[in-house]
Amino acid sequence: MSQHRHPPVQVVVCPDGPLLVRGAIEVVGEGGEPIAADRPVVALCRCGKSTRAPWCDGTHKLLRRRRAAPTLQEGPDD
């Protein structure tokens, strides 16, 4: 009777955006440190530029805008 004890974790890949994770309990950071997932659904950074890593902070939008602007010749973002 334990099949409902842990609801399955769901990961949603957002196009041009983060990974939405429902049901995560803990994320292990780059340095091996445990980071509590303190809301039922979290967004994990996928662009590598978040100031709140591992969480998404919307910075991917700036990268997308820069990619879209033909006048800005900067290095590749990825």
Place this chain on the structure above:
Amino acid sequence: MRLPRPRGPLSSHLVTLLREPVRRDRALDDVAATAVREAETVLADEDVQLGLLIVQELSHDGLDGVDDGWERSPDVVSARAVLEDAVEAELRAEVAPAVQQILAEARRDPATAIFALTDDAEGPSLAGHLQRLATRRELEEFLVHRSILQLREADGHTWLIPRLTGRPKAALVEVQSDEYGGGRLERMHAHMYADTLLAAGLDPEYGRYLDQVPATTLALHTTARMFGQQRRLRGATAGHLAGVEATSSMPNRRVAAAVRRLGLGDRAAAYFDEHVVADAVHEQVVVRDLCGGLVEQEPALLEDVVFGVLSCLLLDARMATAVLDAWETGSSSLLAEQPDRLGAVG
């Protein structure tokens, strides 16, 4: 909430009328219609916006010394419709060209089109000014402006929940539950905003600063409620929430930096820190599952979803422009406080 100080014939009429026992008042409709007719723009008219907020308050916090029965008074209901229809008509006229411009793209891919609108939102950056240049007094003024909306954060859009089914409903409930702290009062966003006000030495009582908050700011609050309380406007409500959530993470990061730069401390910054991370989640759920899911169920609502997004962006830009214009000339962005209210709170 206390009855506010009137700003013209409409709010004056309401403040007098609502103190009386519930009765018919056939003059109210005309007073509201005249206020609308004489306003240069109902989106920024002090008397119209305050009058609208007062009648809406009857369905929300209520007003001190006012009989709750006024909410169902046919004359109040009718006046509210006059005011809200005028606001809606002006909003639709303002954003119509932008709606038509994005509509074909939105039909192909609603989520990408909505993010394109919110990412490219034009208008001055209030958050950018706060982060780099604002004085402590300017930051406090900003906190006072936002107090009208944030102390009742999320409530306007919550009205939409019982009008939805299936995927968009699950999405909105998930986001609103997070707004209300997921069962933990200390995480409720409105509660966190009250904490920010306290940490800044300001009063956390809802409506305490209403008399100082101008129409361009009140319009953010009255429009969210106006959308949320009408089933007909369910598409616009979903779009409006998308506009709010998808323009939140980065500005809130800047405001959090301003709060720390000006020495208000981590406790005051916590509300803004929370929104950087929370709204990066919410924007995905609201744009893709609430708006995308709603349009999938009812494709005819797409135009109203886009209308809602653009209405939010327009009012945000107007408010930011008004505030920054005042600061640029060294003035206060707030209305002058009535002398007899000074010192009412230490």
